[in-house]
Amino acid sequence: MTRTESNGGGGDPARTIATLWGTRQLPRRGPKHTLTSEQVIAAAVELADGDQDLATLSMRRVAESLGVGTMSLYTYVASREELLEAMLDRVYGEAVRELGEPGDRDWVEGLREVARVNWDLCLRHPWVLQVFTGRPPLGPRSIAKYERELAVVEGLGLTDVEMDSVITLVHDHVQGTARRRIEADRAVRRTGMDDAQWWAKAGPALAEVFEPERFPLAARVGQSAGEAHNGAHDPEHAYAFGLARLLDGVITLVKTR
Structure with missing residues (x-):
């Protein structure tokens, strides 16, 4: 796990x-509950979206954004790991809404839509790629998405x-290219430099030592x-090219049936 990844799935x-x-039943004793678990989760998502990083x-930052003490936050969410899940x-609920009902669409187009929805989700919420659970989320929106x-x-x-493996394959491809x-x-x-600016500096230096032969x-x-x-790498091209080759493989598999 890299330094930017955060554990999920570690709680009870x-x-x-x-x-x-x-x-989950909130404690009946103690101070009056002024928040809900959903408000805490929404505040955490807003912070993570703003930073684009976890x-x-x-828990302290989330509590401060809500105007409450850090310890009171544990009344609603028992741990940071639980909060991440x-x-x-x-945010998986967004994908559920975008995917909609399957209807009569072609399954190949359906898989392209699954890929697109997950790609857009990763770009809207980059931090989702930093949550390392090692286990599937078991919430209602996560299961509805699946x-x-x-x-x-x-x-x-x-x-x-095989059905599960195909969906996992699409997820793995999307997450890998979205991460790039x-x-x-x-x-x-x-760095304050785009690819063209970076190459304008790196290119001449490389030319002095690189031997094409x-x-x-x-x-x-x-x-x-x-x-x-127009650069060292094009993530969008990698996404489209890889998805096309992936779908070619799944089409071949389906034809064997």
């Missing part, structure tokens, strides 16, 4: 599920395990790719 699973599904998200479940995605490949003759896109955006903000493939292909992408 039964308690976390109760929080996610809204069945490194600075703490609840944040994921909340249900909508599985419905796209229902009735194709795939086994249940987000890292590229952060590099621009961190020693690395002929790297020289040829690297130049072609750089000219095509």
Whole structure:
């Protein structure tokens, strides 16, 4: 786990599920409850969206944004790990709304839509790629999202395990390419240079030491790719190219049935 990733799934699973599904009973004794768990979760999502990072998200910052003491926050959400899972479940609700009902659309187009919705979700909420749970979220929105995605490949003759694997494959591809896109955006903000400006400085320095005859493939292909992408890498191209090849593979699998 990198320094920017944050643990989820580390709390008591039964308690976390109760929080996610809204069945957790708040203590009857003590100070009057002035908030709800949903308000706490919404505030945390707003902070994470603003920072586009989880490194600075703490229970103290969430409490300050709500005008309450840090310890009182644990009345509504028992731990930061539990809060992260609840944040994921909340934003997954956006994907549920965007995916809608499967209807009569072609399944290939349906998988493209699953990919697009997840890509957009990652770009709107970059921090979701930093939540490392190791286990699937078990909230109502997370499960509804999974249900909508599985419905796209229902009735194709795939086994249940294959259906799950296809959706997982799409997720893995989207998350990998979205992570590259987000890292590229952060590099621009961190260095103050876009790709063209970076290459204007790096190119001449590299030309002084690079020997094309020693690395002929790297020289040829690297130049072609750089000219095509107008930079060292194009995350959008990687997303589209990889998704097309992924779908080719799934189409081949479905045809065997």
